Amino acid sequence: MAMTPVENLEDLYENAPCGYLSLAPDGRIVKANATFSAWIGFSQHELCEKRLHDLLNVAGRIFFETHFAPLLRMQGFFNEVALDFVTNDGSKIPVLANAMERRDDEGGLLFTRITISKAADRRRYERELVDARAAAEAAKRELQALNASLETRIQHAVEERFRMEESLMREREMSELREQFIAILGHDLRNPLASFGGALRMLRRERLTPQGERLLDLLQGSILRMAGLIDNVLDFARGRLGGGIGLNIKSEPLQPVLEQVVGELRAASPDANIEADFAISKPVPCDHVRVGQLASNLLGNALTHGDRNQAIRLQAITEQDEFVLWVGNKGKPIPQIAMKRLFQPFVRGGASGQGLGLGLHIASEIAKAHGGTLTAESSNVETRFTFRMPLARARDEVRTVSQRSR
Amino acid sequence: MSVLHRNNVRITGSGDRPVIFAHGFGCDQNMWRLVHPAFEPRFKVVLFDHVGAGRSDLTAYRSDKYASLSGYAEDLIEIARELELRDVIFVGHSVSAMIGVLASIRAPDVFESMVLVGPSPCYINDGDYVGGFTETEIEELLDSLADNYMGWSAAMAPAIMGNPDRPELAEELTNSFCRTDPDIAKEFARVTFTSDNRADLPKVGARSLILQCRDDVIASEQVGRYVHDRLPQSQMTILNATGHCPNLSAPKEVISAIDGFV
Numbered sequence A: 001m002a003m004t005p006v007e008n009l010e011d012l013y014e015n016a017p018c019g020y021l022s023l024a025p026d027g028r029i030v031k032a033n034a035t036f037s038a039w040i041g042f043s044q045h046e047l048c049e050k051r052l053h054d055l056l057n058v059a060g061r062i063f064f065e066t067h068f069a070p071l072l073r074m075q076g077f078f079n080e081v082a083l084d085f086v087t088n089d090g091s092k093i094p095v096l097a098n099a100m101e102r103r104d105d106e107g108g109l110l111f112t113r114i115t116i117s118k119a120a121d122r123r124r125y126e127r128e129l130v131d132a133r134a135a136a137e138a139a140k141r142e143l144q145a146l147n148a149s150l151e152t153r154i155q156h157a158v159e160e161r162f163r164m165e166e167s168l169m170r171e172r173e174m175s176e177l178r179e180q181f182i183a184i185l186g187h188d189l190r191n192p193l194a195s196f197g198g199a200l201r202m203l204r205r206e207r208l209t210p211q212g213e214r215l216l217d218l219l220q221g222s223i224l225r226m227a228g229l230i231d232n233v234l235d236f237a238r239g240r241l242g243g244g245i246g247l248n249i250k251s252e253p254l255q256p257v258l259e260q261v262v263g264e265l266r267a268a269s270p271d272a273n274i275e276a277d278f279a280i281s282k283p284v285p286c287d288h289v290r291v292g293q294l295a296s297n298l299l300g301n302a303l304t305h306g307d308r309n310q311a312i313r314l315q316a317i318t319e320q321d322e323f324v325l326w327v328g329n330k331g332k333p334i335p336q337i338a339m340k341r342l343f344q345p346f347v348r349g350g351a352s353g354q355g356l357g358l359g360l361h362i363a364s365e366i367a368k369a370h371g372g373t374l375t376a377e378s379s380n381v382e383t384r385f386t387f388r389m390p391l392a393r394a395r396d397e398v399r400t401v402s403q404r405s406r
Numbered sequence B: 001m002s003v004l005h006r007n008n009v010r011i012t013g014s015g016d017r018p019v020i021f022a023h024g025f026g027c028d029q030n031m032w033r034l035v036h037p038a039f040e041p042r043f044k045v046v047l048f049d050h051v052g053a054g055r056s057d058l059t060a061y062r063s064d065k066y067a068s069l070s071g072y073a074e075d076l077i078e079i080a081r082e083l084e085l086r087d088v089i090f091v092g093h094s095v096s097a098m099i100g101v102l103a104s105i106r107a108p109d110v111f112e113s114m115v116l117v118g119p120s121p122c123y124i125n126d127g128d129y130v131g132g133f134t135e136t137e138i139e140e141l142l143d144s145l146a147d148n149y150m151g152w153s154a155a156m157a158p159a160i161m162g163n164p165d166r167p168e169l170a171e172e173l174t175n176s177f178c179r180t181d182p183d184i185a186k187e188f189a190r191v192t193f194t195s196d197n198r199a200d201l202p203k204v205g206a207r208s209l210i211l212q213c214r215d216d217v218i219a220s221e222q223v224g225r226y227v228h229d230r231l232p233q234s235q236m237t238i239l240n241a242t243g244h245c246p247n248l249s250a251p252k253e254v255i256s257a258i259d260g261f262v
Helices: A009-014 A034-040 A058-075 A120-204 A210-241 A255-268 A288-305 A359-369 A394-405 B069-082 B095-106 B135-161 B167-178 B182-194 B198-203 B221-230 B251-261
Strands: A019-023 A029-032 A077-086 A092-103 A109-118 A274-279 A312-318 A322-329 A373-378 A383-390 B010-012 B017-022 B043-048 B088-093 B111-117 B207-214 B234-242
Touching (some): A019 A034, A034 A109, A058 A092, A092 A120, A210 A255, A210 A288, A210 A359, A255 A312, A288 A312, A288 A322, A288 A359, A359 A383, B017 B095, B088 B095, B095 B111, B095 B198, B111 B251, B135 B182, B207 B251, B221 B234, B234 B251
Parallel strands (some): A274 A312, B017 B043, B017 B088, B111 B207, B207 B234
Antiparallel strands (some): A019 A029, A019 A109, A312 A322, A322 A383, A373 A383
């Protein structure tokens, strides 16, 4: 049977699993155990010539003096103070120290006893905690900054959205106003004109003097021209205000429409000589009213500017893959300089004070809307306006234009 | 906001002549607990905590104001003006010695005499001047604050609270230490240990007493002599006490030195 070993108090002090230091009231080390001596690298004898300060780094010294020493004086002990000791070879030992004052019966300070435990792992852990806290706080600040910037960005986006909606609303209001304006304009101008026309037809049934008949012819011509002007003004307004020229494509025969236009103009200008020639052998998919308007505008232009004593000619034919309609008149040629601006709005030709200068512009726009062209040639022999419109391509392009313009 | 609340000002004593006690870096007005009672019978004793320390109003702390000792000096003057004190005997420990120097230059009408305990106008060595520390050492100190606050401020409190014999002391200290905001302490340490008030010393008009401990690792005797040489009307007393806090370690010596001076 093994003997139970007897604990040796001297050995317990010297080789305890912690360091022991005893300080005199002036801070000098008066006793240190072997464990501490081994840790710090000074012999016990060497230690007794030092003060606690000498074993601390600068930060530790200042902290000890400003914090731990006052605490020790006030309450007679301190626990779990973190310190760094500096060893004989200059390396650092992080420790936790507990201290207690030993006083005599009269309260005079005899010793300060300090126990020292190594705390490298604990210090590392604390350091990590501090670092983690710093990282968390940095992350928090970053998050706050991000939040702030997000809020600003959202606010900007919302404001932008509001602005866009507002401008969209304004746009819509404008568009509605425009439609109303155009509708009212058309209605208000056309209605009285329709009354004129109705009255004129009723007057035709009356028995009239030849003078009266002539006056009625003049009136009818004026009504027709006025209706054309109104159409042009409305189309121009639509085009300029953003509505575009709308097309209503039909494939019904075009010739009757054109014949009617020619008939109306003949009736309105009885003294003029209009020769019409049709060779439409294929369906022409187009907006009949618009093409009629184009023809009417070209004829009206010829009647206004051409030589009244010579025939005005209109020809409408389908070629291989094109529909071609031209109107020619005799008379003074269009000056070269005017040719360039012929299809711009409000350009009025020569001496006659008639029209707004919209007829050719609208005709040109109608041609474009059909994917075609309107060109002019003018010489001493003839002034001729030619509308060409592709038949094959027409469908697609016309539809596209038509959709875009709606 | 009341200045008296901001600085946790306490007034005791039955005399007329005012003594203001100011604590240094690391503690609060408790630093004077063993000294001020001796003056109560004959003086009006004024104790306070610097903003950021003890039971001061932490919400009054502003990094820009307290980035220099002048901010603390302003507070000291405000306290004296608020209490309408004249011919004040100012007793300042450690960094508060320099705070008092600055205040007395700014408000010479308030301060009649100064007692500077362990003063240092500059802790960092500069050419021939020996402040006691190199710049690197001070940076090391400031860097180490984080470690020490983890091991000390947080861990100390429960131990003190568990001291059943002296509950009043425990509570005071616990409150004081628990309320030491680590960030404020770090800034106070920086302003304390990086200030240089050497040029201000000759401007002081009040008479002054320097109390110097032997073996003070924070403010050496050499630094004390430097202050004594440059303060116009100063005397110096070397105490037998060691360390930086004679107000705690040798209160009787401190009391009799102050008594002899006033």
